[in-house]
Amino acid sequence: MTALNVSDLRYSYGPKRALDGVSFALSPGFTALLGPNGAGKSTLFALLTRLFVTREGRITVAGHDIAAEPRAALSKIGVVFQQPTLDLDMSVMRNMRYFAALHGIAGREAVRRAETALAQLGMAERAGEKVRDLNGGHRRRMEIARALIHQPEVLLLDEATVGLDFESRQAIVAHVHGLAASGLTVLWATHLVDEIEDGDDVVVLHRGRVLAHESAAALRGDRPLAEVFIEMTGARATGVEGGA
Ligand SMILES: Nc1ncnc2c1ncn2[C@@H]1O[C@H](COP(=O)(O)OP(=O)(O)OP(=O)(O)O)[C@@H](O)[C@H]1O
Numbered sequence: 001m002t003a004l005n006v007s008d009l010r011y012s013y014g015p016k017r018a019l020d021g022v023s024f025a026l027s028p029g030f031t032a033l034l035g036p037n038g039a040g041k042s043t044l045f046a047l048l049t050r051l052f053v054t055r056e057g058r059i060t061v062a063g064h065d066i067a068a069e070p071r072a073a074l075s076k077i078g079v080v081f082q083q084p085t086l087d088l089d090m091s092v093m094r095n096m097r098y099f100a101a102l103h104g105i106a107g108r109e110a111v112r113r114a115e116t117a118l119a120q121l122g123m124a125e126r127a128g129e130k131v132r133d134l135n136g137g138h139r140r141r142m143e144i145a146r147a148l149i150h151q152p153e154v155l156l157l158d159e160a161t162v163g164l165d166f167e168s169r170q171a172i173v174a175h176v177h178g179l180a181a182s183g184l185t186v187l188w189a190t191h192l193v194d195e196i197e198d199g200d201d202v203v204v205l206h207r208g209r210v211l212a213h214e215s216a217a218a219l220r221g222d223r224p225l226a227e228v229f230i231e232m233t234g235a236r237a238t239g240v241e242g243g244a
Pocket of ligand 1: 037039
């Protein structure tokens, strides 16, 4: 089943074309949106979450056209933006319940969903802690849990590990792969090749165009993914090459 379908999407900032005919279809599982700085990843995310609107191209989420049925489409999307958006003075649970309320979920159901989502990210025992007291990795995990509270089919993460140390990054990457394995459709924007596993699906975006869409294993062949990425985009691939 196609959970997210993007078809011939175009977007310009004045004369600057940021997306130039982007198409891909995603099924449940982990897809890395791999692109160097300026590739168009953030622009794509803004269109997928309807922060930006374009008349050129089409986006459907779980069969709902985002232009024709925005509420239905957006109710199927969970999103974690590059910049954290947490209230530091609330507890983890209060943050979760506050966000649940924005989706019309309250009372016991909100607590039940919050507990389930926190457990999925290995954060259950931190529910009572103030967000301010959490380290960066745990804050990010909380934000991912929060994005799951309305039980979306598609989870979008825009450079979710920016600024975190290697261990925290690894933990988050592992958790999100676990979510994808349990049936969620994950689109993980990154420029770090070490966050990508051989079994992952990869969309390579460069200068607003999709250069490749296939499994990481097929994309890299018998070479390191970093080498292939550099060759395709001319960009320096950052991150530690973790065997991929
Ligand atoms: N507000 C804007 N005005 C003009 N050009 C813009 C604007 N925002 C982005 N761009 C340009 O559009 C292109 C795509 O930018 P975008 O931020 O979507 O890329 P990105 O892949 O998310 O990069 P990064 O990882 O650096 O955020 C780039 O060439 C960028 O310079």
